Amino acid sequence: MAEAKYDVLGIGNAIFDVLVQADEGFLAAHGMAKGGMALIDEARAESIYRDMGPATEMSGGSAANTIVGIANLGARAAYVGKVRDDQIGRLYTHDIRAAGVAFETKPAADGPATGCSYILVTPDGERTMNTYLGAAQELMPADIDAAQIAASAIVYLEGYLWDPASAKEAFVKASKIAHDAGRQVALTLSDAFCVGRYRGEFLDLMRGGTVDLVFANEAELGSLYETADFDAALKQLRNDTKLGVVTRSEKGCVVASKEGVVAVPAFPVSKIVDTTGAGDLFAAGFLFGLVRGAGHEAAGRLGALAAAEVIQHIGARPQTSLKELAQENGLPV
Amino acid sequence: MAEAKYDVLGIGNAIFDVLVQADEGFLAAHGMAKGGMALIDEARAESIYRDMGPATEMSGGSAANTIVGIANLGARAAYVGKVRDDQIGRLYTHDIRAAGVAFETKPAADGPATGCSYILVTPDGERTMNTYLGAAQELMPADIDAAQIAASAIVYLEGYLWDPASAKEAFVKASKIAHDAGRQVALTLSDAFCVGRYRGEFLDLMRGGTVDLVFANEAELGSLYETADFDAALKQLRNDTKLGVVTRSEKGCVVASKEGVVAVPAFPVSKIVDTTGAGDLFAAGFLFGLVRGAGHEAAGRLGALAAAEVIQHIGARPQTSLKELAQENGLPV
Numbered sequence: 001m002a003e004a005k006y007d008v009l010g011i012g013n014a015i016f017d018v019l020v021q022a023d024e025g026f027l028a029a030h031g032m033a034k035g036g037m038a039l040i041d042e043a044r045a046e047s048i049y050r051d052m053g054p055a056t057e058m059s060g061g062s063a064a065n066t067i068v069g070i071a072n073l074g075a076r077a078a079y080v081g082k083v084r085d086d087q088i089g090r091l092y093t094h095d096i097r098a099a100g101v102a103f104e105t106k107p108a109a110d111g112p113a114t115g116c117s118y119i120l121v122t123p124d125g126e127r128t129m130n131t132y133l134g135a136a137q138e139l140m141p142a143d144i145d146a147a148q149i150a151a152s153a154i155v156y157l158e159g160y161l162w163d164p165a166s167a168k169e170a171f172v173k174a175s176k177i178a179h180d181a182g183r184q185v186a187l188t189l190s191d192a193f194c195v196g197r198y199r200g201e202f203l204d205l206m207r208g209g210t211v212d213l214v215f216a217n218e219a220e221l222g223s224l225y226e227t228a229d230f231d232a233a234l235k236q237l238r239n240d241t242k243l244g245v246v247t248r249s250e251k252g253c254v255v256a257s258k259e260g261v262v263a264v265p266a267f268p269v270s271k272i273v274d275t276t277g278a279g280d281l282f283a284a285g286f287l288f289g290l291v292r293g294a295g296h297e298a299a300g301r302l303g304a305l306a307a308a309e310v311i312q313h314i315g316a317r318p319q320t321s322l323k324e325l326a327q328e329n330g331l332p333v
Numbered sequence: 334m335a336e337a338k339y340d341v342l343g344i345g346n347a348i349f350d351v352l353v354q355a356d357e358g359f360l361a362a363h364g365m366a367k368g369g370m371a372l373i374d375e376a377r378a379e380s381i382y383r384d385m386g387p388a389t390e391m392s393g394g395s396a397a398n399t400i401v402g403i404a405n406l407g408a409r410a411a412y413v414g415k416v417r418d419d420q421i422g423r424l425y426t427h428d429i430r431a432a433g434v435a436f437e438t439k440p441a442a443d444g445p446a447t448g449c450s451y452i453l454v455t456p457d458g459e460r461t462m463n464t465y466l467g468a469a470q471e472l473m474p475a476d477i478d479a480a481q482i483a484a485s486a487i488v489y490l491e492g493y494l495w496d497p498a499s500a501k502e503a504f505v506k507a508s509k510i511a512h513d514a515g516r517q518v519a520l521t522l523s524d525a526f527c528v529g530r531y532r533g534e535f536l537d538l539m540r541g542g543t544v545d546l547v548f549a550n551e552a553e554l555g556s557l558y559e560t561a562d563f564d565a566a567l568k569q570l571r572n573d574t575k576l577g578v579v580t581r582s583e584k585g586c587v588v589a590s591k592e593g594v595v596a597v598p599a600f601p602v603s604k605i606v607d608t609t610g611a612g613d614l615f616a617a618g619f620l621f622g623l624v625r626g627a628g629h630e631a632a633g634r635l636g637a638l639a640a641a642e643v644i645q646h647i648g649a650r651p652q653t654s655l656k657e658l659a660q661e662n663g664l665p666v
Contacts, residue, residue, distance in 0.1 A: 054428040113420070
């Protein structure tokens with residue numbers, strides 16, 4: 001096996017975040033399920049945006065946030081995702097490259113605009129996302145560069161890729177190339193509603209060995225196995241995947257492998273401002289720990305640290321050096 | 334004089350802010366004057382942006398920030414400024430309208446893109462701005478709606494309007510309409526370098542009565558009268574304008590009128606994150622106090638309060654309800 005050029009390559013829906021503070025009444029009035037990610041069409045995007053307050057914008061996308069976090073920690077990272085060649089697509093391309101990520105996916109020259117997520121942040125810090133996929137729907141198997149995938153130690157895929165019709169083919173193609181090259185493939189289940197849409201297919205990916213490592217939060221795990229019994233769900237997860245990592249908000253995370261289960265506490269935070277990106281940055285820290293050979297517990301602590309940073313400010317991208325933060329906290333970088 | 338429909342109408346360069354954290358070395362390497370606003374052309378914009386780190390974007394523009402703050406405090410506010418009909422122009426239009434501001438300036442259908450400012454925020458919280466005016470250069474006297482100006486109790490203009498060639502004609506036209514309707518005209522000197530470019534013209538505006546109220550910070554005041562002697566400069570300011578308000582960062586502000594000088598302390602802040610918008614929001618609080626008939630000292634305290642809110646987070650628009658903040662601090666709203 002050749003030495004990897006990238007530690008982690010992420011594939012996901014490239015989404016620009018439009019973040020706004022809103023109260024619970026706004027969610028109720030617009031029929032939004034708090035804490036979830038709903039797919040919206042252009043008409044609903046316009047209607048939500050019309051009613052929304054003044055916003056802050058920044059690049060987002062689940063796997064992209066994770067990959068930016070990994071680069072910020074000091075690892076070699078690459079991203080594959082589709083924007084359009086429009087103003088927002090150019091902001092997006094700037095931000096991910098400026099974070100030190102290799103990003104070479106050709107932007108769409110026509111079709112829908114760069115995808116956007118209208119993110120309502122309630123006073124408790126919880127985020128509720130309404131995503132217009134836009135150009136992210138144009139991600140095709142042809143966008144997967146076999147040499148780049150084969151040169152990445154871990155390929156990280158988001159469950160959200162199951163939403164655009166052709167992206168799942170790109171997903172499966174990337175997984176096969178990675179495995180043929182002796183690499184690892186990780187999947188995040190992304191969102192409980194997303195799991196509800198693709199439960200059977202996600203289980204097939206896990207049981208069939210298309211993915212080796214699965215990230216989920218409690219709600220996603222419960223949705224996957226259709227149970228509220230955490231221990232029962234965790235047991236099933238251990239049967240279905242080599243390595244499963246379940247995040248539990250302030251209760252920390254659980255890392256489950258064939259060898260056993262390790263619980264890692266959450267990192268203390270003074271005030272939760274916006275949970276957007278919490279799971280994404282947890283995955284960043286954990287994957288970074290894995291590629292550094294840090295062991296499951298230290299990887300979990302790196303994940304908890306990165307998640308803690310991102311929930312203390314608005315937006316899903318780190319605003320401080322995670323590398324320095326890890327060093328200050330005696331974690332391996 | 335008919336009752337005003339708007340308490341304050343602002344006219345300014347409509348600018349979208351691209352904010353990034355940077356160290357002093359970045360400023361030095363790019364020949365930037367820390368704390369100032371430099372005008373840049375498209376080539377330099379591209380060169381700075383290429384070297385910049387990952388950014389957060391949000392609507393800005395000096396007078397626009399002020400007007401949003403005034404609306405946030407609960408007054409009736411309107412804005413005149415030029416964007417293009419592009420993606421960023423649509424974000425801009427959304428944000429200012431969503432803040433409760435009447436904004437009806439027709440966007441440019443061709444020509445340069447919506448203006449952007451690349452704002453470098455150093456670890457001490459100071460901001461250094463590099464502004465590509467873009468579509469803001471297309472603001473014309475024809476964009477001034479005489480009825481709307483005449484229906485506004487205070488017309489607020491930014492010195493930055495002197496940069497685009499035709500905007501100053503719009504400025505002078507608006508001032509004449511306002512005065513003919515018995516309204517007040519306020520000016521912010523905007524930036525010490527801007528004052529350096531237009532010193533003589535700004536003094537003419539003040540001495541000739543085109544403006545009634547002038548906002549400046551210490552650096553702008555020093556630049557206007559080409560002196561480092563604050564008291565001497567303040568004395569000249571009192572001669573040259575009916576009402577002068579000078580902000581002095583952590584030293585608070587000084588309100589100078591023919592009757593005398595009132596000093597108002599700054600509002601305590603726990604941590605300065607980003608000073609972008611500090612002067613703009615000070616003006617918002619002060620003008621709001623004026624339209625509510627609060628007296629100079631209370632107006633100064635409202636200004637200090639609004640400035641304190643905006644420097645404790647990234648970006649130049651308020652992230653909390655200034656009205657509630659003022660109420661909690663026993664200030665008149």
